[in-house]
Amino acid sequence: MTIVSIKDTACAEIDRRGVEAIRIAKDILEHPESGFRERRTSRTTADALSSLGARVEDGIAVTGLRGMLDSGRAGPTVAVMGELDSLIVPGHPHADADTGAAHACGHHCQIGSMLSACMGLLAPGVMQALSGRVALLAVPAEEYIEIEYRDELRRSGVIEFLGGKPEFIRLGKLDDVDMAMMTHTIAGPRGAKFAVGGTNNGMLAKRVSFTGTAAHAGAAPHAGVNALNAAMIAMSAIHAQRETYRDEDTIRIHPIITRGGSAVSSVPADVRMETFVRGRSVEAFTSASRKVDRALRAGAMAVGGSVTITTLPGYMPIRSEPIMLALHEENAARLVGEDNIAPLGHRTGSTDMGDVSQIMPVIHPYVAAASGNSHGVDYVIEDYETAVLTAGKAMAMTVIDLLGDGAAKALEVRRTYRAPMSKLEYLSTVRAVAGEETYKE
Secondary structure, eight states: OOHHHHHHHHHHHHHHHHHHHHHHHHHHHTSOOOTTOOHHHHHHHHHHHHHHTOEEEEEETTTEEEEEEEOSSOOOEEEEEEEOOOEEOTTOTTOOTTTOEEOSSOHHHHHHHHHHHHHHHTSTTTGGGSOSEEEEEEEOOOSOOOHHHHHHHHHTTSOSSSSHHHHHHHTTTTTTOOEEEOOEEESOSTTOSEEEOOEEOEEEEEEEEEEOBOOBTTTOGGGSBOHHHHHHHHHHHHHHTGGGSOGGGOOEEOOEEEEOOSOTTBOOOEEEEEEEEEESSHHHHHHHHHHHHHHHHHHHHHHTOEEEEEEEEEEOOOOOOHHHHHHHHHHHHHHHOGGGEEEOOEESSOOTHHHHHTTSOEEOOEEEOEESOTTSTTOEESOHIIIIIIHHHHHHHHHHHHHHHHHHHHHHHHHHOOOSSOHHHHHHHHHHHOEEEEEEO
């Protein structure tokens, strides 16, 4: 079989069986679960992988999964990834009525496209024509939300990192993987079907607790110390820093108050905040982090309260491997036409695929099949065939390019790629971000 005929066989199998991948994606859409809570989503995905014939390991980083396909010939291991978790977006048309969980970022279609790629690779004769293995990784908790909940999991020893892929790295579940890919949904760019390349911001997170003194808010406010005022002053001080950031560093800081007090009749004594500090480089967001800490301390100082700042490792900036990127772009163009491929520039969001890119070659293309604003109440998938089947075909075809012909392309990628960090260097770097300080005036 030629590489072209192997790809044709895989794509025909996806066309034949793909309705099931779309059904599973839509089922996950209707049962959204946020990070490290994806019990049903994990079971659904595990059952689907097992039914396809993949050997499945579950319970990784709480809810993660790992399926394996083996060609029977020695060669590199290529990972195809999907993310299990949802956001919390009350008001989304597919939000859970009780939790507010909603797939307002399209992760359900990532699972669908991973499954459709698996279907194509398991078509008769496809894996037998390749050299190496394919790891199918369903990863929890990419959306870095519910920081207080996840930090409690960390403190109790259930996890160390608050994102799924850093946990997979820590647990050694990528130790035998040589390169990885996944496809994210996107609304636009206008007219295109795929968007490729580009970079993303990295980030760290903060869990902040302001402590004051409770008192009767009407009869004796002078006897209290208002922790909410401390938080408001801190937020104003954070905003006052914005003119100090260089445009090219694309700094993004967006705090929220998660607890504003206990009762309106009592001076707030326990106020909590969460925030990200994002930037184009590690140096940029760590520098901004120091300014945020300064602002948080200033709020506590102003009212005579205290603040505890817990800084948590977030995600690293992403980089794409050029050989893999070119292969995927060629395959995507074959499926949708060259005019329907758009280059990506820098994106100021963050993804833990950036962490994987620090230790191995990755690509993270986007498939344009949605409408609305990402993470918003109006973000919905309009074209499931493109989001699940076309995206799956492009990944399956790219795996075939990498592992076909004795895995020549994958071996070239492995030989020429210079990872920014080893696994140990990566773990040391992200662990160095973690810290906690309490400031009291």
